[in-house]
Amino acid sequence: MSHPAIEVQDLRFSYPDGREALRGTDLRVEPGQRVALFGPNGAGKTTLALHLNGIYEAATGTVRIGDLVLSEPSLTEIRRRVGLVFQDPDDQLFMPTVAEDVAFGPANLGMSGAELEARVAEALAAVEASDFGDRAPHHLSGGERRRVAIATVLAMRPDVLVLDEPTSGLDPAGRRELVTTLQRLDITQLVITHDLPFALELCERAVILDAGRVVADGATAEILADPELLSRHRLEMPFGYRLT
Amino acid sequence: MGAGHAHALYVHEHSPVHRLAPEVKVLAVFLFVVGVAITPREALWAFAFDAVALGSVIRVARLRFRFVLVRLAAVVPFILFAVLIPFIASGEQIQVLGISVSHEGLWAMWNIIAKATLGATASIVLAATTEIPEMLRGMTILKVPATLTAIAMFMVRYLVLVSNELGRMRVAMTARGYDPRWLWQAKPIAASAGALFIRSYERGERVHAAMLSRGFTGTMPAINQRRATRGEWLAGAMLPILAITLALTAWGMQ
Numbered sequence: 001m002s003h004p005a006i007e008v009q010d011l012r013f014s015y016p017d018g019r020e021a022l023r024g025t026d027l028r029v030e031p032g033q034r035v036a037l038f039g040p041n042g043a044g045k046t047t048l049a050l051h052l053n054g055i056y057e058a059a060t061g062t063v064r065i066g067d068l069v070l071s072e073p074s075l076t077e078i079r080r081r082v083g084l085v086f087q088d089p090d091d092q093l094f095m096p097t098v099a100e101d102v103a104f105g106p107a108n109l110g111m112s113g114a115e116l117e118a119r120v121a122e123a124l125a126a127v128e129a130s131d132f133g134d135r136a137p138h139h140l141s142g143g144e145r146r147r148v149a150i151a152t153v154l155a156m157r158p159d160v161l162v163l164d165e166p167t168s169g170l171d172p173a174g175r176r177e178l179v180t181t182l183q184r185l186d187i188t189q190l191v192i193t194h195d196l197p198f199a200l201e202l203c204e205r206a207v208i209l210d211a212g213r214v215v216a217d218g219a220t221a222e223i224l225a226d227p228e229l230l231s232r233h234r235l236e237m238p239f240g241y242r243l244t
Numbered sequence: 245m246g247a248g249h250a251h252a253l254y255v256h257e258h259s260p261v262h263r264l265a266p267e268v269k270v271l272a273v274f275l276f277v278v279g280v281a282i283t284p285r286e287a288l289w290a291f292a293f294d295a296v297a298l299g300s301v302i303r304v305a306r307l308r309f310r311f312v313l314v315r316l317a318a319v320v321p322f323i324l325f326a327v328l329i330p331f332i333a334s335g336e337q338i339q340v341l342g343i344s345v346s347h348e349g350l351w352a353m354w355n356i357i358a359k360a361t362l363g364a365t366a367s368i369v370l371a372a373t374t375e376i377p378e379m380l381r382g383m384t385i386l387k388v389p390a391t392l393t394a395i396a397m398f399m400v401r402y403l404v405l406v407s408n409e410l411g412r413m414r415v416a417m418t419a420r421g422y423d424p425r426w427l428w429q430a431k432p433i434a435a436s437a438g439a440l441f442i443r444s445y446e447r448g449e450r451v452h453a454a455m456l457s458r459g460f461t462g463t464m465p466a467i468n469q470r471r472a473t474r475g476e477w478l479a480g481a482m483l484p485i486l487a488i489t490l491a492l493t494a495w496g497m498q
Contacts, residue, residue: 055453076459084457091450094401096377100467105458107465116467138404156458 003067005031005160005188006052011061012212013047021047023212025061031159034182034189036199036220039209040234045192046087048209049162052190053082066159080109083153087164089145090137098124098140098148099133105156123155124148127181143174147181160188167195196224196237208233253315253371260479261305261373265472266382268480273370277363279487285355287494294362297486298369305373315368319360326356366483376400381468394464398451406444413439 006029013022021044029035039045050056051063054075063070065081086092095101102120111119124130127147137145146166153161166182167175179201182189193199199206199220206223208216210233216223223229225243230236237243261269276298283290302312330340333349340350374382377400380393413436422432452460472480 050453053457055456079457079459082457084454086450086454086457088450090405091447092454094398094451094455095467096380096397096401100377103467104455104460104465107467108459108461112466113469137401152458 002031003064004028005033005066006190007062007064008048008051009062009064011048011051011063012059013044013051013056014059021212022051022058022061025209025212025214027207027214029160029188029190031188032186033205034191034203036203036206037190037192037209038194038196038199038206038223038233038235043209043233044212045209046164047212049084049164049190049192052160052162053079053084055084076109080105080156081159083156083158083161085149085153085161085163085166087168089142089149092149092152093137093145096136097133098129098135098137098151101137101148102133102152102155105152109156119155119157123151126154126185127151128177141174142169143171143177146170146174146178150181154185158187160190161185162190162192164192165194166191167193167198194235196235197241200224200243208235253368254375255307255311255372257306257373259304259306259373261301261369264373264480265470265476266374266378267385268382268472268476269370269374270379270382271386272480272484273366275484276366276487279484279489279491280359280362280366282495283359283487283491284494284498285351285358286498287490290490290494291358291362293490294487297483298362298365301369301483302365305369307369307372311372312365312368315372316361316364319364322360323357326353326360329353329356384466385471390464402444402447405447406440409443410436410440 006027008025008027011022011025012020014020025044025048027048037045037048047056051058051070052065054063054070065078068074068078068081070078093101095104099120102123103116106116106119120133121130124133127150129144129147129151132140132144132148137148140148150161150163150166161182163182166178170178175195175198179198182191182202189203191199191203203220206216206218206220207214208223208229215233216229221243224237227236276294280291280294283294299309302309329352330345330349333346333352335346335348337344338347338350339345370379377397380397380400384390384393417432417436422429424430424433
């Protein structure tokens, strides 16, 4: 029997100021799937992402990653399984050099020495950033920084990659490199984005989250071909694009 | 933009001094400064030997003397203060170039200038040959509390971002005609300092979330395992041993 990669059931969460961010979110992602998560600003997309590895604790509902239910005892293993790539790479890259940053996760898992070095090299190679090891994060371009941020979570060999607006701030070439990098990774991916063509290229399935609930779920091409559905949730294809 | 901030004092080279393990260099500089500080001020020859030894380290490190001299300008304010001492100190007065100055004050001035210059030069050599992350790693190995080195590490990492942010705010203010000349125009500066503080605090929270996501449990993991070899410790010991020996010999001769 195989478990879904991500299974979220009836998740509810309110911020301390009383704002309800998630109001009964349900989502199931099968292993190996790449799923785009759309939604207007404030729909709860980032909040949902922060629930997937237990940074936020849900008021009610469950999060299951593979065969594990998110709970206090499973927290370490869940955080290894779910690689969260934050919206701003500068939040993600906090160590003095790229190599040390990529090593941070696996070192927290108890790795050291040659094993750790091999893991760092493997993760950097996966995003074609093998030469960046000794560089300081602030000396990298936006696209390079984004790829290195992905390497920092790949180094933990996660089962699921969750990316929060990975194309924001990238130039077209950087965006192209990112698509190539992500397509090559053989891993379940949940991609939060406003960049609809990017999602169309990368993800076979798309989900729209609005006001803390999943309001649409289907093939990306079908969802993006429905202008009325999109506009109901403050989304639209860029000018000049039309899917039929 | 701002990329050089963290490395303004560092000189990229591949000298033996650059290669030396950071914990050795940090400890050597500290002990050298102690050695210089305890040298009796009358032992001019001891200071001369210290200076020559330091000069040879600069040669081995392939630093330009001009570079070191320019950086030494940082001690000028202290020296300016020291220069006043002979004129304001009391005690036996002697004539120098027709001006009456305190004999004791002259020695006090010399003491400050000689020791400050030697100490500052040693720090300049350390900073020029050791990158900041390496220096922090050296301090961690020397058992400086991990919390302090972690704070310093984050400061170094995010200083560039915060100062870039400040730069953008200034540009935004200038773009809307803000051109402060008088004190009562300072309010927007205070407001932007506050905004910067809040933004940095929020970034801190996001960084913390990113750390937790990668399994952070409250202690920074030791990532680089390299430790100084016995040979490195011996090489690094030469300078401080010389300085301390000179100081003790000078005391013995008095």
